[in-house]
Amino acid sequence: MSEYFDLIIQGNIVQEDTVVHNGVVAIRDGKIVDIFDRIGNLNAKEVIQANDCYVLPGAIDAHVHCYSSVDEGFTTASESAAAGGVTTIIEMPYDAPGLIGTEELFVKKKEQLESQSIVDMALLATIKPENGLDQIPLLAKQGACGFKLSMFNTDPNRFPRINDALLYDVFSEVAKTGLPVGVHAENDEIVRGFIKKYEILGEKDPRSHAWSRPKFAESIAVLTAMELAYWTGVHLHIYHCTFPRIFELVEYFKGMGTNITAETCTHYLTLTEEDMLTLKAKAKINPPLRSKEDADGLWKQLKNGMIDIVTSDHAPWTIDKKNRSNIFENASGAPGVEVLLPILYGEGVAKGKISIIDLVNLLSKKPAEIFGLSSQKGKLEKGMDADIVVLDPNQSWILDETKQHSSAGWSPYHHKRMQGKITHTFVRGNLVYDGEDVVGKPGDGQFIFAKH
Template sequence: MQRLIKGGTAFVNGQLIKADVLVADTKIKAIGENLATDGVDQVIDATGKLVAPGLVDVHVHFRDPGQTYKETVATGSRAAAHGGFTTVGAMPNVDPVPDTPDKIQAMIKHNHEDGVVHIAQYASVTKNRQGQQVVDFQAMKDAGAFAFSDDGSGIQTAGEMYQAMKGAAQVNLPIAAHVEDNSLLFGGIMNAGKRADELGLPGAPSVSESAQVARDLVLAKATGVHYHICHVSTKESVELVRLAKAHGVHVTCEVSPHHLLLADRDISANNSYYKMNPPLRHEDDRQAVIKGLLDGTIDFIATDHAPHSKEEKPKDDMRGAANGITGSETAFETLYTHFVKSGVFTLAQLLNWMTAKPADIFGLSQAGHLEPGKPADIAIFDLNTERTITESSYLSKGVNNPFTGRKVFGTTDLTLVDGQVAYQRK
């Protein structure tokens, strides 16, 4: 089947250009102005729309297997497609943890059978994500893991992280680290400071993140591993990464949309929809991650999509509530509305951070670019029509999202994965 996406503004090789995109079966066949409609089965009118490579998110939680009351591969991948994502990286904090070749092969098979987007699968760094015994890195790579992470838990001992980094370096795959020193949390459930005090909630100091970042950067230099830091959130972490990059450490890092858009001062009440890990930080931390993204210290954006049941996220109390918010369905439109329309980011910058950069850094060679011969993974966005984010519009099982009710631009009109419709706006 041939589809012609006609009249849109396409993001090609880092540039926004007026171009048509011709799709033949599963691949992009041609990109250019005024492509002929001869032999085309469907013409998609993209006049006034953005035609982008399918977005790439290397940090999602699909909760499948073992926690499917929160999310499944089917619902999570549909939510991703709704947000314009066509390739995602699924974290391993599921039950059972993919810490053996058999387990990860079973997850990859399930991802392929039930997912409507491409799903790259993380293996855990340690057995059962307990931070005490590293996995067989070569066997996990051979079984199909694209990277390693114990996300949701920081690896607490330097010795264990050192061994993990040596193992990952030997197989030339990244370790994506959740950086958190548990001994520095002191029972905190949000960022320590004035707002926590005002709400009467226990706070955890931000040094719980930056102290482990500092440790790991030294270990990364010693081992030569590709060390990737998940959801950077503090000004100290940004400065440490900036310094490490200047000294040749192979470090990359991501920032989540919520840490770009919100600070702890935005938590207006004791509302668990604002509880995540790492927590929302101070405004100067938020400004630091924006600056770090703009100057290249932070490499790209990843959502940390983390759905939970309503019972786990009571809106009137953070105490005892699960950490995390959803993000797949709101990331592009909230970032576009807040940062691009205000002139802080250019549209090309935002797209680069959500397509080419994560794909290239994680070796996802078939993702992140509009290019003839590549898979027809394409998202079409409406940048001109305002909508209000509503719970009823979510395709994820999780509705734990503090951006519900916001007015946004940049809604997804259509998502193609391998040339097939994965999502279409009604």
């Protein structure tokens, strides 16, 4: 007698080190029961024949700001995620009403996401500069997947700078929990000095934003954070690295036994500071876009394994926050969670810069490992959550920003031809995107308790 499943998906199953061509993923009760090399006499309530398509583990976007803009929120951001093949969001703690730096606020946000999100989510926490150390063990017990700190003072209330002395104390306390602690690495003094130097060009040349945040402002901050990680033993994660030298420095510290992981973002792989001449404030991001040579170098580092993960740094500001004539008067950041997987596939795999195996490691396996989600997420293996994306590599399409799901209503990739089309997104075996429409509902998503 043959086994009976809730769902069977047949296609080219992409695992962490191999592709099972014309394989089968069998799903029951939201979990992967097993993976078979042929369909044989397997039966299910629903069978999806995804011949010639890739069957991927759902992407995990480890850098999303759902609440930096009050217009976005969990539901809209998670609709974008579902349409983009992202089945788990790791949400940042810098919300418009205020940072998530206490156990009480963390629990409230956790309850909010479970009533509003379509995809699963894990939550990062942060600290208040004046009195946050005692909250670190409490936040860890509530299932925070890590901590995020800024070395640049973006906003004194929502996104404050943590000075170097306090950074050492925080690293020491977080090390006791086993959680990772991540940093926005830009040297505050250098950036503020260079903004004064270049602000006179703000009306004339949007690239002045990039010039006001030089590479060494980033690398000096990264070096400070890594040296503190060396002395405290904490797992340090470096967010949104923009140029190859950063990853060379990371390799050096890893060689000394320091526990460091680091990421880049889709925009640093595909856009340059020259694009600011046409995109203007839509390409204003912190840290800024760099040169074409830097982008090319990042692709090479992706290929050789020097970069741990790729994220979107989804920051969905509405257009009224992006249309000032002076580049310095605009908000920084761009919507990206919906294009993370499509961009990395189309610009990376389809163009031969990385393999499909590289892609699933960068977007699924490694982020799950870094942030304590790997007991449930990140792989197509027996016993894992059935978070699955079907991608047709033969379909191409034109990105239309008006059809994206973010409240931002725009995309830096508007009118870009994309190669590879997502046809299905499943979260724990439930269809949330059917290739045309988001069919998941608010409340379908769950909070994922990090396990380190």
